[in-house]
Amino acid sequence: MHIHPDASAVARSLAPDEPVILNRPHAAARAARFFATKFPGKALYAVKANPSPDLIKILWANGITHFDVASIAEVRMVRATLPQATLCFMHPVKTASAIREAYFQHGVRTFSLDTQDEVEKIVAATTDSEGNPAKDLRLCVRLRVSSDYSELSLASKFGIDLADAGALLQSTRQVADWLGVCFHVGSQAMTPFAYVQAMERARAAIADAGVVIDMIDVGGGFPSCYPGMEPPPLEDYFAIIHRHFEALPIAYNAELWCEPGRALSAEYNSLIVKVEKRRGDELFINDGAYGALYDAAHVAWRFPVRHIARDETNDNAAIDVAEMQPFSFYGPTCDDADFMEGPFMLPAEIKAGDWIEVGMLGAYGAAMRTAFNGFGTGEVVNVADEPMASLYTGRPDPRVSDNVVSLR
Numbered sequence: 052m053h054i055h056p057d058a059s060a061v062a063r064s065l066a067p068d069e070p071v072i073l074n075r076p077h078a079a080a081r082a083a084r085f086f087a088t089k090f091p092g093k094a095l096y097a098v099k100a101n102p103s104p105d106l107i108k109i110l111w112a113n114g115i116t117h118f119d120v121a122s123i124a125e126v127r128m129v130r131a132t133l134p135q136a137t138l139c140f141m142h143p144v145k146t147a148s149a150i151r152e153a154y155f156q157h158g159v160r161t162f163s164l165d166t167q168d169e170v171e172k173i174v175a176a177t178t179d180s181e182g183n184p185a186k187d188l189r190l191c192v193r194l195r196v197s198s199d200y201s202e203l204s205l206a207s208k209f210g211i212d213l214a215d216a217g218a219l220l221q222s223t224r225q226v227a228d229w230l231g232v233c234f235h236v237g238s239q240a241m242t243p244f245a246y247v248q249a250m251e252r253a254r255a256a257i258a259d260a261g262v263v264i265d266m267i268d269v270g271g272g273f274p275s276c277y278p279g280m281e282p283p284p285l286e287d288y289f290a291i292i293h294r295h296f297e298a299l300p301i302a303y304n305a306e307l308w309c310e311p312g313r314a315l316s317a318e319y320n321s322l323i324v325k326v327e328k329r330r331g332d333e334l335f336i337n338d339g340a341y342g343a344l345y346d347a348a349h350v351a352w353r354f355p356v357r358h359i360a361r362d363e364t365n366d367n368a369a370i371d372v373a374e375m376q377p378f379s380f381y382g383p384t385c386d387d388a389d390f391m392e393g394p395f396m397l398p399a400e401i402k403a404g405d406w407i408e409v410g411m412l413g414a415y416g417a418a419m420r421t422a423f424n425g426f427g428t429g430e431v432v433n434v435a436d437e438p439m440a441s442l443y444t445g446r447p448d449p450r451v452s453d454n455v456v457s458l459r
C-alpha cells in the first residue's frame with residue numbers, strides 16, 4: 052500500500068468527497084511493543100475496540116500473542132488471520148454453539164463467566180461426543196467492580212457481586228484446570244486507583260472462596276489521550292497494578308493479565324471528513340453518529356481535530372491559537388441525533404469544501420461504522436506522520452496539539 056506523508060497530502064491528492072480512514076501502522080506497533088515489554092504480565096488485545104485484520108497482524112508482529120474475543124465471529128476472524136494466536140473468549144454470556152465451535156474447531160480453552168449457569172453451559176458444550184468432559188478448561192470468573200474512575204461505565208452489565216463470588220469461584224474450581232479472576236474497571240480509566248479498588252475486591256473474593264487462583268486479569272480501561280482527558284503515564288498504572296498483584300493471596304506462579312482495547316488501537320486511525328456546509332459555528336460534515344464518530348455523538352466524546360484548507364498549503368501551521376473557535380458538527384444522515392456537540396476547536400475561517408482530520412479514532416471509531424442512510428463507505432490509506440497525541444512518545448507537543456490540551 053502506498054504511504055502518504057500525512058492527512059493534508061491525502062486530501063490534496065485524492066480530494067475525497069467521502070470520509071477517508073487513515074492507518075498509522077507505526078503507532079500501533081509502538082503501542083504493542085510498549086505493552087508487550089512494560090506491562091508486568093501478559094497483555095491481550097481486546098479485539099472489539101478495532102477488529103481490523105491489518106491491525107491485529109501488526110499487534111502480533113510486535114509482541115501481542117493473546118487476543119480477547121467476545122463473539123464467534125471475532126473468534127473466526129482472529130483465527131483466520133493468526134493461526135498461532137491464543138484466543139480467550141472473555142464475554143461472560145455466550146451461546147452453547149459458540150462455545151462448542153470455539154473449543155473444538157478453534158482451540159479456545161479460556162472462557163470467562165459470571166454465573167453458575169454459564170459454568171454448566173461451558174462444561175456441557177465442551178464435553179466430547181463420548182461424554183468425556185474437557186480436562187483443560189481455563190475459566191475466569193468476572194467480578195463486578197466500580198466504574199467510578201472511568202469515562203465510560205462497564206459496571207452494570209457484567210460481573211458477579213462480591214457477596215456471591217466466593218461460591219462461584221469454588222464451583223468453577225471444580226471443573227477448571229486453571230482458574231482466573233477478571234474484572235473491567237470501565238473504559239478510559241483516568242487514574243490507576245481504579246485498578247486498586249478493583250483488586251481489593253478481588254482480594255476479598257479470593258479470601259472468601261479459599262481456592263487456588265492461577266491468574267488475575269485486570270481487564271481493559273487503559274486510557275488514551277483526548278482533548279480534556281490527559282491521563283497519567285501508563286507506567287504509573289503498571290507499577291500500581293504490579294504492586295497490588297504481588298500482595299494478593301494467590302498461587303506463587305499465578306499470572307497477571309490485562310486486556311487493553313483502547314490503549315492498543317486509539318492511535319492507529321484518524322479520519323478525514325469534508326465540510327459540506329457551514330451554519331455559524333455548526334459544520335455539516337460527511338461522517339457522524341452512524342459512522343466512525345459514534346462516540347462523538349452518543350457520549351459527547353471530544354476528539355482532536357485539524358483543519359485542512361482546500362485552497363491553501365499551510366493548514367493549521369500558520370494559524371494562531373487565538374484564531375481558533377469552538378464548533379459543533381452535524382453528520383450526514385437525516386437523523387437529528389446525528390449531532391456532535393464538541394466543542395471542536397478550528398480556525399474561524401473554515402468553510403464548506405474544506406476538510407478536517409479527526410484524530411485518535413482507532414478505538415471504537417473505525418469499528419462503529421454502519422451503512423445507515425447510505426453513508427459510511429470510503430477509502431482507507433496509510434500515512435507516516437505521528438498521531439495527534441500519543442501515550443507512547445512522552446507528553447504531546449503543545450504547538451501541534453492545541454486540540455488535545457484541556458480548554459480550561
Ligand SMILES: *Cc1c(COP(=O)(O)O)cnc(C)c1O
Nearest residue numbers: 097238271272273310311312313
Ligand atoms: C471492551 C473490553 C475490553 C477493552 O476495554 P478498553 O477500555 O477498550 O481497554 C477488555 N476486556 C473486556 C472483557 C471488554 O469487554
